[in-house]
Amino acid sequence: MNVPTMIRRILLFAFFFLFVGTSAFAQNQELEMIVNADQGETTISRHIYGHFAEHLGEDIYGGFWIQDDNGNWQYNQQVIDALKEVNVPNVRWPGGCFADYYHWQDGIGPRDERPAQLNTIWGGVTEDNSFGTHEFMGLIDRLDTEPIIVGNVGSGTVEEMNDWWKYLNHAGPSPMADLRAENGREEPWGVKYFGVGNESWGCGGQMRPQYYADLYKRFAEYLRPMSGTEPYQIAAGPSGDNYEWTRTMMEEAGWMIDGLDLHHYTVVGTWEDKGSATDFTEAEWHTAMQDTRFMDELLTRHSNIMDQYDPEKETALIVGEWGMWHDPMPGTEPGFLKQQNTLRDAVVAASMLNVFNQHAERVRMANLAQTVNVLQAMLLYEDGQLVKTPTYHVFDLYQGHMDATLLSMDVDRGTYTHDGESTPAISVSASKDDQDRVHITLANKDPNQPRTISVDLRGQDVSSVSGRVLTADQMNTHNTFEQPNRLQPTSFDGAELDGTTLTIEMPSKSVVALELQ
Numbered sequence: 001m002n003v004p005t006m007i008r009r010i011l012l013f014a015f016f017f018l019f020v021g022t023s024a025f026a027q028n029q030e031l032e033m034i035v036n037a038d039q040g041e042t043t044i045s046r047h048i049y050g051h052f053a054e055h056l057g058e059d060i061y062g063g064f065w066i067q068d069d070n071g072n073w074q075y076n077q078q079v080i081d082a083l084k085e086v087n088v089p090n091v092r093w094p095g096g097c098f099a100d101y102y103h104w105q106d107g108i109g110p111r112d113e114r115p116a117q118l119n120t121i122w123g124g125v126t127e128d129n130s131f132g133t134h135e136f137m138g139l140i141d142r143l144d145t146e147p148i149i150v151g152n153v154g155s156g157t158v159e160e161m162n163d164w165w166k167y168l169n170h171a172g173p174s175p176m177a178d179l180r181a182e183n184g185r186e187e188p189w190g191v192k193y194f195g196v197g198n199e200s201w202g203c204g205g206q207m208r209p210q211y212y213a214d215l216y217k218r219f220a221e222y223l224r225p226m227s228g229t230e231p232y233q234i235a236a237g238p239s240g241d242n243y244e245w246t247r248t249m250m251e252e253a254g255w256m257i258d259g260l261d262l263h264h265y266t267v268v269g270t271w272e273d274k275g276s277a278t279d280f281t282e283a284e285w286h287t288a289m290q291d292t293r294f295m296d297e298l299l300t301r302h303s304n305i306m307d308q309y310d311p312e313k314e315t316a317l318i319v320g321e322w323g324m325w326h327d328p329m330p331g332t333e334p335g336f337l338k339q340q341n342t343l344r345d346a347v348v349a350a351s352m353l354n355v356f357n358q359h360a361e362r363v364r365m366a367n368l369a370q371t372v373n374v375l376q377a378m379l380l381y382e383d384g385q386l387v388k389t390p391t392y393h394v395f396d397l398y399q400g401h402m403d404a405t406l407l408s409m410d411v412d413r414g415t416y417t418h419d420g421e422s423t424p425a426i427s428v429s430a431s432k433d434d435q436d437r438v439h440i441t442l443a444n445k446d447p448n449q450p451r452t453i454s455v456d457l458r459g460q461d462v463s464s465v466s467g468r469v470l471t472a473d474q475m476n477t478h479n480t481f482e483q484p485n486r487l488q489p490t491s492f493d494g495a496e497l498d499g500t501t502l503t504i505e506m507p508s509k510s511v512v513a514l515e516l517q
């Protein structure tokens, strides 16, 4: 080796030791956790793993509802099959903002006689109303899931909403039950989850909370128990940290609200310039991770306010819209909100779901926005091809938590620091199902460093651990129509059980789901 080469190598070694090696020592902390497997009380409602399908872009038309070669509308079987694999517990419809523009009677009766409307809120496209109440309920049957219908307060009337309620739920004879039968459905559907408007502070009518609280009571009053269906009434909740909204709603109308519907999106940049879904820096990754902590703050603070009015926690806090909102995919109609979905979206989804689980006592429903082709979609569909996004795979990994019992934990989350800003590195939740299997889901938000986690499992003897992991080399790895399986869960061999101690080697930027029995 000549002298300049030797010097180069020494300098390289010194550089590595100083800047890479030491930061590795500083950040690759060994973390400790305790899981109390015999001390769970609260059920993690399966409805936390819920979904949302709006008449927006290619979610309904071109997603769930597609045309055959002759132009006839039909259900998209590929979408239905994929969603059934992850046991979707509910679907919220028809919006979103669209709900406060929608007149349900346009979407019943013979399809070729339904009036066309303009979807003025999303892209100014023609809404042909070929997907209406019967088609939505047909989708619900095929998915074997629970419907959540959102009624129109912003541009509708009490009578219109009340008629929809009767059309859905009255056994008859009655004008609405007879009309339903004329349209091919004799039996009532028994839809209990009903939203009284959407985002009434914004696209749902730009209302003050005091005004909406009064309107809510007026509309909700007429959603009465009907032919054996007990209504579950959902009020438009706050936008993000609008605590005043929550306080006013609980004070003025809390006793009439079954679920208060908070909406919060993860926007990395500004609303005008949100940033690319696929082309982002580590700083933008870090900001997204910080938002998962903000969700915890939102749920804590809104719950604290609700506790003051409702200590028994009878009213649920719902997160009816959540997910990452990026700039639209280049070349697509901006009003269609179509975006790609990378490992970053998956780690955010995993962390958010862990946060919801931890708040399961108050948070009993949540809906990812949205299901197909829109925002943080579960599925992308185009011309007969389907892609399962990284976010879809997170919902698959987390299935064990649905209706399981939340376990208490003592957790050292470590820190992930970037540019002097720190956020917890590890997100985790644990539950026990009705067959005594313990489920632990974790996300390592640090894109650079793995973490070793030592878990002391108390209160239950287990003899085996198995798991799956979702990870990749690059922060922006994603699935495309050309490469649909680039990112999918694989079997995880980084967990070892020694008596009651479980050691987990969490790769950087990863999601892991473990099952112990």
Ligand code: AHR
Binding pocket: 054, 095, 096, 097, 098, 198, 199, 321, 369, 370, 375
């Ligand atoms: O999910 C897209 C839109 O975001 C919804 O229509 C609206 O409720 C929210 O502002």
